[in-house]
Amino acid sequence: MKALTWHGKGDVRCDSVPDPTIVDGRDAIIKVTSCAICGSDLHLYDGVMPSMKHGDVLGHETMGEVVEVGSQNKALKVGDRVVVPFTISCGECFFCKRGFFSGCERSNPNSDMAAKLWGSSPAGLFGYSHLLGGYAGGQAEYLRVPFADVGPIKVPDHLTDDQVLFLSDIFPTGYMAADFCDIRGGETIAIWGCGPVGQMAIRSAFILGAERVIAIDTVPERLALAAAAGAETLDFNKVDIFEAIMEKTHGRGADATIDAVGTEPETTASVDSVIDRVKVALFMGTDRPHVLRQAIHCTRNFGVVSIVGVYGGLLDKVPMGSAINRGLTFRMAQTPVQKYLPLLLERIEKGEIDPSFVITHRAGLEAGPDLYKTFRDKQDGCIKVVLRP
Known part of the structure; x- marks a missing residue:
């Protein structure tokens, strides 16, 4: 599949990488229909965040269609249209049970590394360094979603991708x-x-x-x-x-x-x-x-x-x-996205806000590397980039 990958400071490429596969019974694979470049992605682009590796797949604002589910995942089925929170959360640990999903104790496999820097580890994040789990991100054609029976929220067909994509983060x-x-x-x-x-x-x-x-x-x-x-x-x-x-x-x-x-x-x-x-x-x-x-x-x-x-x-x-x-x-805090999703989806459905107002640029993945630079340099009136694989 095609994906945007990190290769050093100021070096993002659209590469061919292996398709994701089911690793755990609670996983799901989604076909990405929309993803976005986030302002915090620019910290990776600028080389500010440590523990990035060449070829890491970027992106943590993602939505799409479920194409495969693990054997233990009873919350999703193939064909569901979902938005994926950028925080990866198990739903069962001390913090998840209290609504502090971004403090999940189980989702960062590199928690020891994070604890050396911060005292304790937060949750794992999509596409945001090996310090935070080394998970492949969603600026790609497909995304593996761990703990997919907890994180993704189903969205109704009458709302467009542009209206609901930003439930993932911003x-x-x-x-x-x-x-x-x-x-x-x-x-x-x-x-x-x-x-x-x-x-x-x-x-x-x-x-x-x-x-x-x-x-x-x-x-x-x-x-x-x-x-x-x-x-x-x-x-x-x-x-x-x-x-x-x-x-x-x-x-x-x-x-x-x-x-x-x-x-x-x-x-x-x-x-x-x-x-x-x-x-x-x-x-x-x-x-x-x-x-x-x-x-x-x-x-x-x-x-x-x-x-x-x-x-x-x-x-x-x-x-x-x-x-x-x-x-x-x-x-x-890093946002405990799952806590806010039902309320904010309801506000969108009621017409209280249409988050798509912020979008200024739309393109395919191939344009991603150039748009990273455009966004970082605040060129061409760029405020928010949405990519459609």
Whole structure:
């Protein structure tokens, strides 16, 4: 089959690789009808995540048709149309039973490797390094889905692929980011990053009852899309973000802030942003937490900082003194997608949101390598890429 594979920093190829097969009785094989390039895939493209190997199949936003099921899988049958969560979860362990599916204790076969870096291992993920299981991803013609009697959600035929594909990751992630903000009605939420996850967070914040959303980015197309949803927009290259948010909130700060950027923010003129970039370039640091620092300072006393941007290692000079002395709450996670799927599918069916609004580019797998670069470089108005094998 054809698949997008990783061969080093900036080197993604459309290769021929072996077809997946059933390995465990709970497995399923799906024929991929739609998949997407995620912003977190760019961390792999840029060589930020460790433990990638040449030929690894990429991708964790995937849906398709079931073509084979394992002997123990009673939840799916051939012909079912499903969306596959990016988190691989057994459904039976301590964390899965409590709804913390992204903390699954059984799905990462390389948990010892992850524990050395993070203390304990999270769940395995599709197409996202051997640190997180070494699973082949879904930017391919076919995908093997472990624990397929727990993860995939069946979707009705009257909804298009474009409407439901993002249930795999960016819609639940953006929704969780807003959900973490403890929105009860009337809040002001500030969101750094107007990429796909940020766009979902903006709309989710309004759905949950936020009165105002302040969206921060520098890409005109992203800011325009945020404004179309009703957000007030700030270009971080044109204004002092802290001063602007304080002015908008009468000196109090946002009720909650969302970091939807993570480890690779754009470098700004601020001293800490430049130092972050230099440290990473000189292998003196692993992440660039400029956005997180700014979000902390822009959150009102006893507010919430919601973190869904991907960080991988140790963060330098995070202002914990500010957070502690002002009573901030931090909430963060890899998204336990399975927890949110039924609710979010229902919101789509009710017409409360159509996640397809974020798609700007559609193509076949063969165009994938070029579109990785287009997406990474923010060229051609690219906000979200959907591939159809």
